[in-house]
Amino acid sequence: MSSRNNLANFGSLKGKRVFVTGGGSGIGEAIVSAFAEQGAKVAFIDIAAAASLALCEKLKAEGHEPAVFRECDIRDIAALQDTMKMLAKEIGDFDVLVNNAANDQRHKLEDVTVEYWNDRIAINQRPMFFTCQAVADGMKNKGGGSIINIGSTSWHISGGGYPVYTTTKAAVSGLTRGLARDLGPYNIRVNTVTPGWVMTERQLQLWVDEKGEKLIDENQCLPGRVQPGHVARMVLFLAADDSAMCTAQEFIVDGGWV
Known part of the structure; x- marks a missing residue:
């Protein structure tokens, strides 16, 4: 991925209030980092407290x-x-x-x-609906907002080995x-942002073996690997005023697999 110094700055995100679920890793x-770098005020939740607190310290040290x-x-x-409600x-x-x-545990x-x-x-699945419910009134009072639900290409490509997960991720588009x-x-x-196979630490530790690398090379149109930052950049665009007339859509970030 290009140096962040060469990437777009979305002026409309400066000072925006952002809530992210599962913001501590991957x-x-x-x-979370991308929004902080844009000057947004980010609140996030996670069950991984140590990693999340370390992220907060890192962003603070970087002057964000x-x-x-x-x-x-x-x-x-x-x-x-x-x-x-308390964070708001x-x-x-x-x-x-x-x-x-989300959790893509195999079964x-x-x-x-x-x-x-x-x-x-x-x-x-369930939390996505209730977070939307929780922010709706505040966004109405502010005159608008942007909700971005993270999907998965797993169901698009008929991925096997986790049928409950693919069921929940297919439901994201309906929501x-x-x-x-x-x-x-x-x-x-x-809107929905749908990542392909992203090279997070979890994926690299658990699933990206030699067979997985070969599968990526065979199916992606683009060389290289999808990184978390690639997904974050699409999220920034959909949060910013630049995407003012984009809604009810699915934006896939997968190197051209689907």
């Missing part, structure tokens, strides 16, 4: 607007919405919501129990398009 960390972190398990909707009181109503948190069809199904839904219609009259835009 794609979420890149998103300090990020605000709260530890929160998104499976607890009451706690999630209460945390969002602290930094102001949110202009931007990024629903990033087999025959092993899925009702309890496992419900837990995966509680991580990968985005439905809410775009309902919230559009209030100048609230809702």
Whole structure:
């Protein structure tokens, strides 16, 4: 990826209030960092407290607007919405919501129990709706906003080995398009950013082996690897005024695989 000094600066993001789920590592960390570098005021949640606090310190040391972190398990909707309410009181109503948190744990069809199904839904699908619900009134009061839901190409490419995950990620598009219609009259835009196989630390440790590298080379149109920063740049565009007439859409960042 190009040096960030050569990348676009979105002036409309300066001073914006941004909320990100799962912002402590991987794609979420890149998103939080990218907004902070644009001069936005970022609040984020995660269950990985140590990594999240380290990110806050890193951004502060780099001279960016300090990020605000709260530890929160998104499976607890009451706690999630209460945390969002407290953060909005602290930094102001949110202009931007990024629903990033997810878990792509592998599983087999025959092993899925009702309890496992419900837990995966509680991580990968249910919180997206309730974060949108939580920010809607504040965005209406501000005269608009941008909601960005993070999807996955896993279901586009008929990816196997995690059927509950692909179910939840396919549902992201339905949530985005439905809410775009309902919230559009209030100048609230809702879009999906869909990453391909992103080279996060988790993916590199667990899944990107020699076979995986070969699969990427065979399927991507572009050489190289999709990095968290590539996804973050698309998120910035959709949060900024530059994308003022973009809503109800899916923007895929996968090197040309899908």
